[in-house]
Amino acid sequence: MTTINQAPKLDIAKIRADFPVLQRQIHDEKPIVYLDSAATSQKPQQVLDAMDIYYQNTNANIHRGIHVLAEEATEQYEGARQRIADFVNAAKSREIIFTRNTTESINLVAYSWGRKNLNEGDVVILTEMEHHSNLVPWQMLAAELNFQLEFISVNETGELDLAAYKELLNLKPKLVSFVHMSNVVGTINPAKEIIRLGHEAGAIVLVDGAQSAPHIPVDVQDLDADFYAFSAHKMCGPTGIGVLYGKEEILLAMPPFLGGGDMIKRVELRSFVSNSLPHKFEAGTPAIAEVIGFGAAVDYLNSIGMDAIAAREHELIEYAHDRLEEVPGVWIFGPSADKKGGVASFTFEGVHPHDVSQILDRDGIAVRAGHHCAMPLHEKFDINATARASFYIYSTEQEIDLLAEGLYKVKEIFG
Amino acid sequence: MTTINQAPKLDIAKIRADFPVLQRQIHDEKPIVYLDSAATSQKPQQVLDAMDIYYQNTNANIHRGIHVLAEEATEQYEGARQRIADFVNAAKSREIIFTRNTTESINLVAYSWGRKNLNEGDVVILTEMEHHSNLVPWQMLAAELNFQLEFISVNETGELDLAAYKELLNLKPKLVSFVHMSNVVGTINPAKEIIRLGHEAGAIVLVDGAQSAPHIPVDVQDLDADFYAFSAHKMCGPTGIGVLYGKEEILLAMPPFLGGGDMIKRVELRSFVSNSLPHKFEAGTPAIAEVIGFGAAVDYLNSIGMDAIAAREHELIEYAHDRLEEVPGVWIFGPSADKKGGVASFTFEGVHPHDVSQILDRDGIAVRAGHHCAMPLHEKFDINATARASFYIYSTEQEIDLLAEGLYKVKEIFG
Amino acid sequence: MDDLYRELIIDRFQNPQFRGSLDPNDISFEDDNPLCGDHIRIDLRVGDDDVITEAAFDGRGCSISQASADLVVESVIGKTLAEVKNYTKEDVLDLLGIELGPVRLKCALLSLKVVKAGVYGLNVGEAGDDLIE
């Protein structure tokens, strides 16, 4: 038990009432037990309403129109950018670039910053626990530019080996890119220290915040992150919208990524001049309603409080570890609960995770089975796949109890 | 008057009732007169409902989950892909790649196909009437790879000079990329002929269908287009979702664009194997709800019928030309109404388009003023900007009357 | 438990009858399901008139993929190569006797894909989803 457990009690029943999916019953009126929030979170009605209200009242293309709808739409879009900037404590709203998702955010950095700054023989440091989204873009670029990828190793308990990191830093990397919180082992990495060490070695540091921004308070200025990437859909927001936070001076020095409308100041047949930030990186009609929905999602999270959310999820993961470790044959992959966010990936002796997931599903319990887009981490531990239960503000101890009961049932079926 | 005017009469009042924004009143209870559909269309309640129902009942991440929600979400997502494929008559649903918008679709081709296939000294043919989205990506790539951009010229009436095109084809272009329907002059270009001639010269042909897919029947197989790009938000669908159609054999030979989850078959620390089509080009969590909304949008358009829509818009543009040409000082940019879709860009003697738009806005009339993301076309005709009225299925003759009256008011104010 | 985890499947998963390898063999092919890492290799011996005389599989993965492989291998013995080329998704689902969602379908059909790719003489990487439609 750690001190963050002292946070004020949340009214979980009230929170659950905001999420229509949780009211649903499946397979002969079993309530749905949604334990797959690390893949995507459910959405509160408030977020859906914000988008509907936008579409029903002010839908218009933004930035260039003089009519009322276009002006209102622009204000709502840029207002949401400001609130999202505040949510991660960015110094300026123009440091918030809207993308489709974390994956596109990282690719944007690879294509724009990477192709300008990385050269043959350079070193880029990643970790063995990265999501494919923070591996493949660098692999593609390394194949093109011939730089060297190095990986901070992960120890047996699913934590980064910081001593190995310090060794790697002697290679004078140009870039360090790592996941703030693992979507498989749940480890919350010491981001501030990793960034500080990276900076001392002269590197630019990108943080994959896909799992951290939804679940723990994030302050990009305090972290001193150069880039921070996250997705709305994992934090009560809509699909189709993500963010790349970047420090202004770094974004300013980067060439544009996608070309088209809105990212230009002027265009002639054979040349163009880029627009100012953040527009330089937002080509074409953006995901306007989704940005507004994302704004409503951060409002919703703020109304609960990120400290309270982190504390609550900490309670849940402690409870989940206790309950799951009771079940014979279950092995939880990763560190002890006090070092984790609300993610429990596990194997079950003699039963493939797909079978675990399928049998649980018959009882309305939704967990994910597979490599969770982190094949190399699974390979390293010689596991083909794991089953993963992941939690959010609307998760309950009762749901974890149902999960444990379901696992006993799995045991019964597979004898 | 052309023969397509014989199409069955649409029940416009019934259609208008589907669009909540059109019920709105602004500036002291004036009904909104939305004449900015070329920028983005309004959305029928059916599309909003489809997305709400998705979020409220089946929201989950797709493709990898075994639980009920994930399976239902995957089915709905892939079902929408199939209906969108059918909408443009693609041979296979895996030829439909989901992107954010037309702009990203074109950039995908530039980054993936272009960087693989274009070399120093090669020729790429565009036209002088392109939207910035079909100019800037090629300018960026030409600066990198040193190929040559050539432009099919536009004649005084805003039509492409096909004789000039045939001349340019002697340069043996690798790629021809052109807009099906201009968002400024409204010209519907002879796409099938342009493609056929391009193919005869050995080129791959990309069509910017941002304005055509919403307004006229499109059959990519009949056109024989190699690539066809369009955006949902201009065709009753949500923001944040667009399509790149590509012929399977061309897509298969292309390297991936964005790297990350879902676009891979397997990943090791230093290498990956790409997934099959269409997933190879859809990295990370896609815009799931938006794809489902786009599916509902094509259902909606199909329920009216694209032939009927094209015929109706033809009526509207004929009427708009008649009414606007009456107003002294108004000059409509582009060809006569019979060669156009529902777009009327115009100048007003002695009055800047911004002022036109602002004065119309005071009466609730929404038109757009500016260069409409086609600066080179405006430059060529030595016009800084135009005002643009653009129509869709919900537009009416009465709205065009209000526009004409508004223009008389502009005249009065500016003496 | 319902239809889904029919005893047949648990039984074939836990006590497969055709797990093993054939060396030498006339046809051998392997592939995996990238979604979950399920892996199947099937070896065949082919006699006169293109009739399959012996068959075996090896691999790892979930109960559906492994039970399906055991059942598919059992079923192709005595068939001609031409007959196996005509195998469809439904044939495999009939063997399993269950209904499956799209993800588990991929598990169930991996063995079909492998055996057909082998019979068609495809190279690794050429086995596409058209084999299992």
Place this chain on the structure above:
Amino acid sequence: MDDLYRELIIDRFQNPQFRGSLDPNDISFEDDNPLCGDHIRIDLRVGDDDVITEAAFDGRGCSISQASADLVVESVIGKTLAEVKNYTKEDVLDLLGIELGPVRLKCALLSLKVVKAGVYGLNVGEAGDDLIE
């Protein structure tokens, strides 16, 4: 018509009082609004104690941008360079006497941006939105 198209604006647009150029001049700067192509050049002559003695503008664009330029130029005459550096958005809106949405605001403030960039001695391309906040 309402507040927006106040007679002052139409009048200054149609009959500008400071349109022209100063040659020679002490300060000259020009920029445009990429949204609509509005263009403004402002020339200044500066006398003793950094006081602006003469000013003129030229350009093209909408009534708001051109009337604003005419009014801004009128207003800077007799001011010191330091005073002009302190000009704000509100000063210009006070001159125009109207309220504006975000897009038209850019039209109205182009002349402010140009005159301040000139007075600060910036190079072309260095004039940012911080000048008009």
